[in-house]
Amino acid sequence: MMxxxxxxxxxxxxxxxxxxxxxxxFMDHLQKTRGWSRPEQWARILRDSMRYNISILEYYQFxxxxxxxxxxxxxxxxxxxxxxxxxxNPPEKREVxxxxxxxxxxxxxxxRHAIYTLKGLEAQPDLxxxxxxxxxxxxxxxxxxxxxxxxxxxDAASLTADDLVSFMARNxxxxxxxxxxxxPDLMVLSPTGVNTVRIFTALDDKDRxxxxxxxxxxxxxxxxxxxxxxxxxAPVDEKTGRVTGPGVYSDITRTPEATHPITGNGxxxxxxxxxxxxxxxxxxxxxxxxxxxxxxxxxxxTPEGPGLIEGNHDWCKLVWQLxxxxxxxxxxxxxx
Numbered sequence: 001m002m003x004x005x006x007x008x009x010x011x012x013x014x015x016x017x018x019x020x021x022x023x024x025x026f027m028d029h030l031q032k033t034r035g036w037s038r039p040e041q042w043a044r045i046l047r048d049s050m051r052y053n054i055s056i057l058e059y060y061q062f063x064x065x066x067x068x069x070x071x072x073x074x075x076x077x078x079x080x081x082x083x084x085x086x087x088x089n090p091p092e093k094r095e096v097x098x099x100x101x102x103x104x105x106x107x108x109x110x111x112r113h114a115i116y117t118l119k120g121l122e123a124q125p126d127l128x129x130x131x132x133x134x135x136x137x138x139x140x141x142x143x144x145x146x147x148x149x150x151x152x153x154x155d156a157a158s159l160t161a162d163d164l165v166s167f168m169a170r171n172x173x174x175x176x177x178x179x180x181x182x183x184p185d186l187m188v189l190s191p192t193g194v195n196t197v198r199i200f201t202a203l204d205d206k207d208r209x210x211x212x213x214x215x216x217x218x219x220x221x222x223x224x225x226x227x228x229x230x231x232x233x234a235p236v237d238e239k240t241g242r243v244t245g246p247g248v249y250s251d252i253t254r255t256p257e258a259t260h261p262i263t264g265n266g267x268x269x270x271x272x273x274x275x276x277x278x279x280x281x282x283x284x285x286x287x288x289x290x291x292x293x294x295x296x297x298x299x300x301x302t303p304e305g306p307g308l309i310e311g312n313h314d315w316c317k318l319v320w321q322l323x324x325x326x327x328x329x330x331x332x333x334x335x336x
Contacts, residue, residue, distance in 0.1 A: 007050050008314045010079045014055045022251075025135040046180050048072065053079035060252050066228075075327030081317045084332050088202070088294040089313035091218040096289055097313040101175055103214050110285050110301070112176045112307030118168050121176075129161040142285065143174035153179065153223055183301040184274045189265050193219030194300055196309060197236070197278055198319055201286040202294040204336045209286045211253070211279070212294075212331050214238050215323050216272060217253060218247050227319055232257060234267050235323040241275025243268055248322050278306045283312065294335060296320075 017130065023330065030036050036044075045059045056076030062075045078083070084225030089097070101117045108115075113242045114135070121127050131138070138159075140152040152173070159167060186195045200212040216317035217225040225231050246256035247267045257266045274276065282297050285308060296315025299306050321328050 003099055004050065007053060007079065010053070010055075011049050012131075013059075014049070014078070015093055016057055019303065023057060026057070026252055028220075030060070030065060032290075036190070040133075045054060048076075053077050055079075058317075060201075061322065062091055062206055063249050063252065071327065073099045074329050075321060076329035076332060078317070078319050080332070081314070082261060084316055085294065088335060090155070091293040093291040094313045097292060097295065097311050097317050100145075100310065101143050102139060103310060106193065106289060107285060108310070110281055110308035112302050112304065117175045118165065118173065118204045121165050121168070128164040131176065132156045132159060137179035139177045139179055140168065140171070140173040141175055141177070142172050142229060161185075180300050180307075183303055185271070185273055186301055188263070189267070190219045190260055190263060191269060192221050192262075193223045193225050193231075195225050197272060197301065197306070198233070198315075199278070199282040199297045199299060200294070200315055200320055201282055201297065202327070202332075203290060203334065207287065207290055209283045210335075211282065212236055213320050213328065214242055215319050215320065216247075216267075216270070217298075218260065218267065220260075227316065232267070233271075233319045233323045235256075236272060238279070241272040241278065243270040243272070245323065245325075250318050250322060273301050274305050281308065 005237055009264050021108060027038055027041055030041060031038070044065070045056055048054060048059055051054065052072050052075065054064070054075065058077045064072055064075070091305050096102050104111065104115045110158070116127065116131055119208060136158055138154050142150045145151065150172070152171070180195050181195050189195060196217050198215045198251050202210050202212055216234045217227070218232040218234060219225040220231050222229055222231055227233050227250045230249070230251065232249060234243045234247040235245045236242070237244050245268055246258040248256045259266050278301070279301055281299060285297060286295060291311055298309040298312070298313040300309050
């Protein structure tokens with residue numbers, strides 16, 4: 001009974017947070033391809049949300065309309081991930097991951113690009129001049145933003161040293177970074193945004209790091225590479241760093257891409273540079289602050305090697321599961 005009440009509460013939450021435009025798009029797609037009416041789809045969604053702990057949109061994104069009950073049970077939805085990540089990364093210990101300024105201070109040994117905080121700029125008036133003279137393009141971020149929301153890309157020449165601090169304060173930016181130069185191979189694949197590697201790690205009860213999956217996030221005519229912004233994610237072989245399948249969208253109306261839809265360059269089979277160094281970075285970072293046990297690391301590949309961008313305590317179940325086309329919930333049981 002308690003589980004049912006909890007899942008009903010989750011469903012109310014999903015209704016309140018529902019992206020209605022995306023939901024309508026998915027419903028229309030299934031109505032055209034399956035002939036299922038909207039009431040029929042609602043009934044299936046409610047049943048599977050209660051049974052498998054998934055959100056409304058995940059019914060479509062996980063392609064539950066194609067799956068057996070046994071296959072559905074293997075997918076980790078929003079409810080499952082919330083419960084797992086609540087235990088793995090307790091709320092009172094997450095601040096170092098939730099706040100980008102704190103994260104940089106804690107993990108700065110793994111960064112390859114320069115980052116400046118609003119507090120630092122306010123404390124050192126001459127620092128603004130250094131920032132603008134040293135970097136041609138800047139990226140402004142709020143400390144607690146996620147999924148690429150609230151990020152601004154600005155040419156340094158459009159600002160003055162006197163304006164930088166007020167510009168940040170006025171627009172709610174807590175930090176500014178130099179625009180990252182990614183590896184030439186990734187520039188060829190997709191030059192519009194920085195394409196990052198997402199590695200999911202978990203620590204066992206002996207503090208040994210285990211990798212739950214590796215993905216390449218690929219921008220599609222976008223300055224960010226998040227799936228939520230309409231970009232691609234592709235599976236990566238942990239041993240070799242080679243992409244082992246097409247890039248996929250979270251939008252069920254779009255088909256997977258074996259080659260990049262804009263550049264025409266190959267996604268399936270792409271070799272990520274500096275792969276051994278990428279794995280070392282993820283493993284070492286996972287052991288630095290062990291109070292958080294399972295993290296999704298965003299890693300950039302520069303011409304000089306990999307560098308950290310951020311760590312996510314609430315790492316995305318879509319990026320984790322959609323690229324491999326199967327549910328991975330059984331992997332979480334060893335760390336529950």
